[in-house]
Amino acid sequence: MNPFEYRRPKTLRETLRLLAAAKDGAKLLAGGTDLLIQLKERRTLPSLVVDIKAIPELQRLEHVSQRGLHLGAAVSLNRVLDYPLLAQHFPILAQACVQLGSLQIRSRASVGGNLCNASPAASTAPSLLCLKAQAVIAGPGGRRRILLEDFFQGPNQTALGKDELLVEVFVPTPSPSSRGCYLQLTQRQEMDIPMVNVACLLTLGRGGRCQQARVALGAVAPTPIRARRAEALLEGHALNSQAIQEAAEAAAKESSPIDDVRASAEYRREMVKVLTRRALQSCLEEAASP
Amino acid sequence: MKIPLHITVNGQPREILVEPTRTLLETIRVDLGLTGSKEGCGKGNCGACTVLLNGMAVNSCLVLAVEAEGQEVLTIEGLSQGNRLHPLQQAFLDQGAVQCGFCTPGVLLLAKSLLDTNPHPSEQEIRTAIAGNLCRCTGYDKIVRAIVAASKQKVAP
Numbered sequence A: 001m002n003p004f005e006y007r008r009p010k011t012l013r014e015t016l017r018l019l020a021a022a023k024d025g026a027k028l029l030a031g032g033t034d035l036l037i038q039l040k041e042r043r044t045l046p047s048l049v050v051d052i053k054a055i056p057e058l059q060r061l062e063h064v065s066q067r068g069l070h071l072g073a074a075v076s077l078n079r080v081l082d083y084p085l086l087a088q089h090f091p092i093l094a095q096a097c098v099q100l101g102s103l104q105i106r107s108r109a110s111v112g113g114n115l116c117n118a119s120p121a122a123s124t125a126p127s128l129l130c131l132k133a134q135a136v137i138a139g140p141g142g143r144r145r146i147l148l149e150d151f152f153q154g155p156n157q158t159a160l161g162k163d164e165l166l167v168e169v170f171v172p173t174p175s176p177s178s179r180g181c182y183l184q185l186t187q188r189q190e191m192d193i194p195m196v197n198v199a200c201l202l203t204l205g206r207g208g209r210c211q212q213a214r215v216a217l218g219a220v221a222p223t224p225i226r227a228r229r230a231e232a233l234l235e236g237h238a239l240n241s242q243a244i245q246e247a248a249e250a251a252a253k254e255s256s257p258i259d260d261v262r263a264s265a266e267y268r269r270e271m272v273k274v275l276t277r278r279a280l281q282s283c284l285e286e287a288a289s290p
Numbered sequence B: 001m002k003i004p005l006h007i008t009v010n011g012q013p014r015e016i017l018v019e020p021t022r023t024l025l026e027t028i029r030v031d032l033g034l035t036g037s038k039e040g041c042g043k044g045n046c047g048a049c050t051v052l053l054n055g056m057a058v059n060s061c062l063v064l065a066v067e068a069e070g071q072e073v074l075t076i077e078g079l080s081q082g083n084r085l086h087p088l089q090q091a092f093l094d095q096g097a098v099q100c101g102f103c104t105p106g107v108l109l110l111a112k113s114l115l116d117t118n119p120h121p122s123e124q125e126i127r128t129a130i131a132g133n134l135c136r137c138t139g140y141d142k143i144v145r146a147i148v149a150a151s152k153q154k155v156a157p
Helices: A012-021 A035-040 A077-082 A091-098 A103-108 A111-117 A125-130 A228-234 A241-254 A265-288 B024-031 B087-095 B104-117 B123-132 B140-152
Strands: A005-007 A026-029 A048-051 A061-064 A068-072 A134-139 A142-147 A152-154 A165-172 A178-185 A196-204 A210-218 B003-009 B012-018 B050-053 B056-059 B072-074
Touching: A012 A048, A012 A134, A012 A165, A026 A035, A068 A111, A077 A091, A077 A103, A091 A125, A091 A178, A091 A196, A103 B056, A103 B104, A103 B123, A111 A125, A111 A165, A125 A178, A125 A196, A125 A210, A178 A265, A196 A265, A210 A228, A210 A241, A210 A265, A228 A241, A241 A265, B012 B024, B024 B050, B050 B104, B056 B104, B087 B104, B087 B140, B104 B123, B104 B140, B123 B140
Parallel strands: A005 A048, A026 A048, B003 B072
Antiparallel strands: A061 A068, A068 A165, A134 A142, A134 A165, A178 A196, A196 A210, B003 B012, B050 B056, B050 B072
């Protein structure tokens, strides 16, 4: 690793001061499971590494009933998974977190880091897009709050300015009548980065009519994306196998995957269809068996 | 510039000076001379460097030493109580779960963290838990059998 200075501020104010003083030479360190590899491979050469784990606000993990989950940017995945209300209210987030890396990685890695690293294949992104998560960002001018879908700007690029940091992800509590599913396709069962990942979240009314639909895709576009045409095909219609098939095909058309070491573009597009279909099917089955 | 680091390693408080770029694994192996923890991939894929940090299994190759300030580290050297082996170590011996031995320290510590939180895991839970520990000898079956055997024993006082 190239030499750098290390700081461990205890407040947001101090962190923002360090970021401003470092111009663009600072890197934020949460779990480090992405950053340390980048440092070792000299893909990033910061003059300052700011460890944000000692800032209490970034360790906040609290579900405010009826409203949503405050998920501090530095909270480790294992802490998230141990949170008793997670599986009850946010099963698709739990399904994504538990499939990210190994137990050792999850001891350190955070949802905030997963999002800020902004890999198109980020495991937690599709579920959080479905849940209408918001990014709470602090900067020199104060706070701002944006939808997560506006947070991702490109591969490894986010809406964060050099002098800003992600404070927390706010995840609104979904309707109790919603049903969701997260699926990822990997070559190995564990410890792998998805070739494709898909999340969906549906609110079903009487007679299986789909009142609200969210479908999100990862690893098949420059950023994690919502499949809006698929959502539109589902909303207002009865959820049946034909509607599911049409939505799955629409989602595949909305994806723009590339060929890389993990899979070909053609295979990925086909798998978007398969995973979307399976995820929606799972929601339908879950709704049928209360 | 070196920074003073205060950590407790295997129950002993230690104070050393480290560069910010030093990984916890380098500090354990080079600065403290505890070479039981291994470096395999250096990228968090293989688990050979697994140690317990405040009781949680981590890849010490992906932790900066300075991040461990004020925390407790358990390495393989601290698993036995003197000459008295930890039940997991005894089970690994009894079951022949060690081949070349390179992955063994990491697997043992991962297994300890598993049994600390889930004293009687199913075989599937064990297999899922050790997903981040690669055994290039591919001796997984005996490793799993040994962890099952240890979980059935009364934990030593």
